[in-house]
Amino acid sequence: MLTITDLSARVEEKEILKGINLTINPGEVHAIMGPNGSGKSTLASVLAGRSDYEVTGGSVELFEQDLLELEPDERAAEGLFLAFQYPVEIPGVTNTYFLRSAINAIRKYHGQEDMPPKEFMALVKEKAALMELDPAMLSRSVNEGFSGGEKKRNEIFQMAMLDPKFCVLDETDSGLDIDALKIVANGVNALRGGDRGILVITHYQRLLDYIVPDFVHVLMDGRIVKSGGKELALELEEKGYDFIKEEVAARA
Amino acid sequence: MTATSLSSDPLVAAYDELLPVLTVDGLPGFEELRAAAIRRYRESGIPTTRDEEFKYTPLHALTETKYRFGYGANLTREDVSGLLLGDVDAITVVFVNGQFAPDLSSTDSLPNGAYIGSFSEATEFEDDIKAHLGSIAHFDGRLGSTNDLRFVDLNTAYLGDGTLVFLEKNVAVERTIHIVHVVSASEVAALSFPRILIVLGENAEAKVIESYVTFAGNGVTIPVTEVRLAASARLEHNRLQNESLASTHIANIFVDQATTSVYTSNNINFGASVSRCDINAYVGGEHCETWLNSANVAAGSQIIDNHTRIDHAQPNCQSFEVYKSILKDNGVGVFNGKIFVYEDAQKTDAKQTNQAILLSPTATMNTKPQLEIFADDVKCTHGATIGQLREDALFYLRARGIPLAEAQGLLVYAFAAEVLEKITIDEVRGKLEAALFEKLAS
Known part of the structure; x- marks a missing residue:
């Protein structure tokens, strides 16, 4: 469903991604791990279409469409969802209003009518319960005054509401205590299955105890240097990133 | 200003003929107050852009267009309820073109110890009105450069009827109090000088809406x-x-706070060609809170000018001020925020914020914070930002599928809606949110 071919990108003058190749098939959960500064979050931002990043080569196809040609909102409407590492606070816009706008914008993109308010409210109730969100939070401004854990839960809640075909989770575990981590992981696991593809980006193996990936890739200095099964994450946890650095050096 | 131009000032050209009418309309006993006010006004006349306090706000309309008193306009309750906030559930006092409209007002079933209504009907409260009226709207004994008093003097010179909200000690009025001023004019604009006096006794509490709306034509209010x-x-x-877009609106609000009182102003300006509002709060007791919130939208060639002045004369008080403007087309925003902290006012905590969003390259914002601090142990901050929308918020909305134009609209709305959220009367807030949405979409 997602095919990344030789993707390179830079921020200002700094080359960050230096030729990424990755294919994710329907229903698969992939994890990308890597040390700080390896380009993990850049990859997430490039996929979602953040304008600070300039793609300098390669291609990304989602369902055989050229993803890089699409605007960020079109990518979302085509079924791409990015759970932000740092969810943005938007004072003055309530969570409910924001979600209704998003759902109806995506429906409009597909030539559908607005979701009936009753159906929308029922969906909100169901998904809020899944994420153990206090209903009072829904009438508050988007992420405003939310704790770190609440913000991340709110991301996965939005993901559940929008029912995307392909999800990118950018360091969703950062800043979470173990209870919040479990709730977030439960939410993500509830969305696993079927044809939905998930790409989990993380620095630590901890999250992968709860969201068990089918494949693990190690990103270093803008390239995927090693891929394997879920046991690769455990190996990384045990040995740190240095053993891979040595492997890469030996190869070169 | 020369004598010739004075006599041609249309605001006071017919003053001497009108004076007998004014005295019939309101309460007796204000002759001296009026006489002193007209004398002061005549010494200075209409401000020009050479006057510091009106630098960005030309008042050509006052000399170049026609307007007159519009007494005798006849509106029905349906006419009023069709206007923005016109149908809010409230104790309501309605004035049309500056004239009290008892048939449109609903002031029955007031709690004991409360009077809400016109001066003309407040015969029992004549002494209270005399004790307070005019004793709040002045800068006597205040520090530093003052805001302009000319339109205050002019209003006082024309003092006739007005609205009194008077709550005795410990009286809390739970129902909203709505003071409505409607303009109903034909091709000539209606001139009016609304006057409101709000006196809350010790530990009294109220929620007031003061609204200025147009039924027909334009106003000079x-x-x-x-x-x-x-x-x-x-x-x-x-x-x-929210007056019609060729109206002129020049308002002055004066607040006098005693110990531990809490004053919250939510000041919303959407209408008029020239909209000016000065709020002057004198904090004369300890442990007071003063909240000044404001949302302004100027489109077309509207000028929306806000001046505020907070006098912290006593220690241990807090003031929080957030003024926001959205400027479209050739819209002009002006903000001047004065804060004075007197020598004795130690431990003052004052925070002033002025933010503007410019939605077109031809929109303008003029902002001037002015803090004068004479105490040494205080916390005073001010910040002014003029800018476009936040990129991170725009991207966040777009990443959820909301197209660029819609995302921009949502953020602009949210910028001002944040101020509307301070209004605790749900019905009012909801209607103003809808009006804001409409104003931005047009």
Whole structure:
């Protein structure tokens, strides 16, 4: 469903991604791990279409469409969802209003009518319960005054509401205590299955105890240097990133 | 200014002929107040852009267009309820073109110890009105350069009827109090000088909306509101100015706060060609809170000018001020925020924020914070930002599927809606949110 071919990108003058190749098939959960500064979050931002990043080569196809040609909102409407590492606070816009706008914008993109308010409210109730969100939070401004854990839960809640075909989770575990981590992981696991593809980006193996990936890739200095099964994450946890650095050096 | 131009000032050209009419309309006993006010006004006349306090706000309309008193206009309750906030559930006092409209007002079933209504009907409260009226709207004994008093003097010179909200000690009015000023004019604009006096006794509490709206035509509206809060009194003072787009609106609000009182102003300006609002709060007791919130939208060639002045004369008080403007097309925003912290006012905590969003390259914002601090142990901050929308928020909305134009619209709305959220009367807030949405979409 997602095919990344030789993707390179830079921020200002700094080359960050230096030729990424990755294919994710329907229903698969992939994890990308890597040390700080390896380009993990850049990859997430490039996929979602953040304008600070300039793609300098390669291609990304989602369902055989050229993803890089699409605007960020079109990518979302085509079924791409990015759970932000740092969810943005938007004072003055309530969570409910924001979600209704998003759902109806995506429906409009597909030539559908607005979701009936009753159906929308029922969906909100169901998904809020899944994420153990206090209903009072829904009438508050988007992420405003939310704790770190609440913000991340709110991301996965939005993901559940929008029912995307392909999800990118950018360091969703950062800043979470173990209870919040479990709730977030439960939410993500509830969305696993079927044809939905998930790409989990993380620095630590901890999250992968709860969201068990089918494949693990190690990103270093803008390239995927090693891929394997879920046991690769455990190996990384045990040995740190240095053993891979040595492997890469030996190869070169 | 020369004598020739004075006599041609249309605001006072017919003053001497009108004076007998004014005295019939309101309460007796204000002759001296009026006489002193007209004398002061005549010494200076209409401000020009050479006057510091009107630098960005030309008042050509006052000399170049026609307007007159519009007494005798006849509106029905349906006419009023069709206007923005016209149908809010409230104790309602309605003035049309500056004239009290008892048939459109609903002031029955007031709690004991409360009077809400016109001066003309407040015969029992004549002494109270005399004790307070004009004693709040002044700068005598204040520090530093003052805001301009000319339109206050003009309003006082034309003092006739007005609105009194008078709550005795410990009286809390739970129902919203709505003071409505409607303009109903034909091709000539209607001139009016609304006057409001709000006096809250010790530990009294109220929520007031002061609204200025147009039924037909245009207005030249020059209101003065005086607010006095006794110890521990609490007032939420909402204000909506949504007059027709060729109107001129020049408002002055004066607040006098005693110990531990809480004053909250939510000042919303959407209408008029030239909209000016000065709020002057004198904090004369310890442990007071003063909240000044404001949302302004100027489109077309509207000029929306806000001046505020907070006098911290006593220690241990807090003031929080957030003024926001959205400027479209050739819209002009002006903000001047004065804060004075007197020598004795130690431990003052004052925070002033002024933010503007410019939605077109031809929109303008002029902002001037002016803090004068004479005490040494205080916390005073001010910040002014003029800018476009936040990129991170725009991207966040787009990443959820909301197209660029819609995302921009949502953020602009949210920028001002954040101020509307301070209004605790749900019905009013909801209607103003809808009006804001419409104003931005047009």
